[in-house]
Amino acid sequence: METGRRQPSTAWTWVAALVGVFMVAVDTLVVTTALPEMQRHLNIGISGLEWIVNAYTLTFAVFLLVGAALGDRFGRRLLLGIGLVIFTGASAAAAAAPNLGTLAGSRALQGFGAAIIMPLTMTLLASVVPAEKRGHAFGLWGAMVGLGIALGPVVGGSITEALSWQWIFWINVPIGAVLLLIMPLVRESRGGAGKLDPLGTLLITVGLFGVVYGLIRGHELGWDDPGILTGLIGGGLLVLAFAWWERHAAAPMVLPGLFRSRGFTLTTVIAMIMPFGAFAAVFLGAQFLQTIMGYSPLEAGVRTLPMTAMPLIAAPLSGRLSDKIGGKPLVVLGLALLASGIGWIGLIATPTMPYSDLVPPFILAGFGLGLFMPAVAALAINFAPANLDGVASGVTNAVRQVGTVLGVAVAGVMFAEYGGFTSPQSFVDGLVAAHEVAAIALAVGFLVALGIPRSRPKAHGHGPAPEQASAAPAPELAGVKG
Numbered sequence: 155m156e157t158g159r160r161q162p163s164t165a166w167t168w169v170a171a172l173v174g175v176f177m178v179a180v181d182t183l184v185v186t187t188a189l190p191e192m193q194r195h196l197n198i199g200i201s202g203l204e205w206i207v208n209a210y211t212l213t214f215a216v217f218l219l220v221g222a223a224l225g226d227r228f229g230r231r232l233l234l235g236i237g238l239v240i241f242t243g244a245s246a247a248a249a250a251a252p253n254l255g256t257l258a259g260s261r262a263l264q265g266f267g268a269a270i271i272m273p274l275t276m277t278l279l280a281s282v283v284p285a286e287k288r289g290h291a292f293g294l295w296g297a298m299v300g301l302g303i304a305l306g307p308v309v310g311g312s313i314t315e316a317l318s319w320q321w322i323f324w325i326n327v328p329i330g331a332v333l334l335l336i337m338p339l340v341r342e343s344r345g346g347a348g349k350l351d352p353l354g355t356l357l358i359t360v361g362l363f364g365v366v367y368g369l370i371r372g373h374e375l376g377w378d379d380p381g382i383l384t385g386l387i388g389g390g391l392l393v394l395a396f397a398w399w400e401r402h403a404a405a406p407m408v409l410p411g412l413f414r415s416r417g418f419t420l421t422t423v424i425a426m427i428m429p430f431g432a433f434a435a436v437f438l439g440a441q442f443l444q445t446i447m448g449y450s451p452l453e454a455g456v457r458t459l460p461m462t463a464m465p466l467i468a469a470p471l472s473g474r475l476s477d478k479i480g481g482k483p484l485v486v487l488g489l490a491l492l493a494s495g496i497g498w499i500g501l502i503a504t505p506t507m508p509y510s511d512l513v514p515p516f517i518l519a520g521f522g523l524g525l526f527m528p529a530v531a532a533l534a535i536n537f538a539p540a541n542l543d544g545v546a547s548g549v550t551n552a553v554r555q556v557g558t559v560l561g562v563a564v565a566g567v568m569f570a571e572y573g574g575f576t577s578p579q580s581f582v583d584g585l586v587a588a589h590e591v592a593a594i595a596l597a598v599g600f601l602v603a604l605g606i607p608r609s610r611p612k613a614h615g616h617g618p619a620p621e622q623a624s625a626a627p628a629p630e631l632a633g634v635k636g
Contacts, residue, residue: 166339171275172298174234177329178241178268178275179302180309181210182433182558183462186440187311187455188319195319196254200575204566207437208366208559209258213265214272215555216359221270223351230274230281231342235334237270242330249323260323273551276531278340297469299527307440307462311455351405357396362556364389369563412546417607418537424485424606425530425550426557427599428492431592432523434561435496436461438569438585446505446578457509461495461516461523468524476532484529486603491522493596500589505578533606564591 185192189203196202225233241264248260279291313321368385375382400406413419436458443454472484495518502511531550538546565588573584 164341166336167278167281167341170234170333170336170340171279172294173329174238174271174333175275175295176298176302177326177333178271179299180306181245181264181268181326182302183306183436183440184310184322185210185319186436187307187444187451187458188314188322189441190444191314191319191451192257196257198254200566200570202254204562205254205258206261207562209261210265210268211555211558211562212362212366213262214269215265215552215559216355216362217266217269218273218549218552218555220355221273224270225274225277229342230278231337231340233270234274234278234340235337237267237274238330238333238337239267240264241267241271242327242334243267245323245326245330249320251320269552269555276551280535281341291473294470294473295528295531297466297473297528299465299469301466305462307458308452308455311451311453314451316452351400351403354396354399354403354406357392357399361389361392361396362559364392366559366563369560369567372567412538412549415537416605418534418546420602420606421485421530421533421537422549422553424489424599424603425534426553426560427595427602428489428523428526428530429554429557430561430564431496431596431599432492432519432561433558434565434592435499435519435589437562437565438588439499442503442581442585443509445575446581447509457512458516460513461520464517464520465524465527468521469528472525473528473532476529480608481529481533481536482603482606482608484525485533485606486600488522488524488526488529489596489600489603492519492526493522493593493600495519495522496589496596497593500586500593503582503586503589505582561592561595564588 185206189206192198192206193203221233221237244260244263244267248257248264251257251260276295279295309325310319310322313319313325364385366389368382368389372379372382372386377383413422440454440458443449443457444451447454449457468488472488476484495515498515498518499512502515534546534550568588568591569584571584572587573580573582575581
């Protein structure tokens with residue numbers, strides 16, 4: 155009888171986790187094909203478009219660790235429900251926004267809700283899956299992320315073209331409502347962390363905001379503007395202060411012991427580098443298809459599919475293979491393919507190029523993205539202590555969103571410095587500069603990934619990870635498995 159009660163709970167946990175992460179993933183890129191329409195409707199420039207994207211990803215990045223810690227302490231199902239309420243309400247507010255300020259504020263609140271949802275979908279899923287099958291589960295999770303990424307530009311383009319850009323946010327409301335209805339059927343779980351760090355949260359929030367503000371407004375106001383210098387320098391110092399504080403806080407957001415594992419440290423570094431390169435290219439690429447190639451929002455969204463749909467094929471394959479060979483080879487190959495694809499676009503882009511020339515590099519980059527995402531998620535979990543899965547998931551997702559924020563900001567800087575909207579050639583000049591920087595960053599990530607220790611899925615309670623087998627683990631790392 156007990157089993158009969160648990161089985162539906164397990165099934166509904168899968169439904170809530172996969173649909174929830176899908177909804178959040180869609181919103182990561184849903185605005186990309188709507189940006190030209192937003193630019194015309196709201197009469198804004200490149201910096202305004204960056205804020206529409208980064209308001210979401212900035213709060214997403216900053217509060218991921220808070221969401222994971224709250225879920226570990228008060229219950230992941232409970233916090234997932236709260237995150238859904240925030241995300242759904244903010245989506246409605248974004249849809250009704252009359253100006254850039256209100257829209258950016260609503261997008262920031264959306265990001266806060268997404269920050270609670272994203273890590274909890276992974277840890278809830280991990281709580282109902284045996285350790286030896288987590289790679290497969292993360293592959294399905296990665297496939298849903300890939301599906302959301304793939305459909306984001308298509309959904310955004312089709313809705314913008316058929317209705318208006320506001321409806322790309324209204325669509326979240328019924329999905330969020332349905333998920334809230336099934337929350338009581340989801341199996342509850344908690345983790346081993348669950349402590350809060352208010353000062354750490356404040357330091358990293360204000361610090362990242364200062365850096366991103368400086369990057370986004372620097373070209374417009376001048377790099378020697380006092381406000382820009384304050385943002386860049388002051389924000390950077392606050393980020394360093396956050397790193398110092400985390401080593402001394404009684405309840406740090408990021409346990410320093412996590413980073414005594416070389417595998418976890420390097421995994422975290424590449425988790426930031428990948429979106430820095432990949433999503434910076436997507437930000438400008440979707441605008442290139444409309445502004446220069448002349449496609450409608452829907453046509454542009456469909457034409458991103460050779461890149462954005464590839465994770466649907468590659469992510470499940472990566473998940474299954476990571477159970478057998480570990481995540482490192484898949485991460486290395488994924489970064490190599492991403493760097494090659496994005497660098498290829500930077501080499502061939504011209505104002506008059508045919509769309510067919512973009513298809514091969516799109517496929518290459520998209521397949522690399524699909525290989526990378528579930529493999530890096532599995533690596534982060536495998537290198538973390540068994541009772542800190544939620545924290546590890548939160549750290550990895552947080553740095554990925556930080557990478558997205560910085561990537562979009564730097565892409566905007568490169569675009570503004572070397573190009574602009576004044577002519578097709580000017581646009582391409584800016585796009586090429588941004589793609590070159592993105593490809594170089596991904597190549598650096600490839601080199602970093604080569605140094606990651608080999609890892610297999612951890613089997614709780616059966617010995618140390620390969621990288622720790624020759625020495626006694628630090629107390630914070632006790633329980634890390636290979």
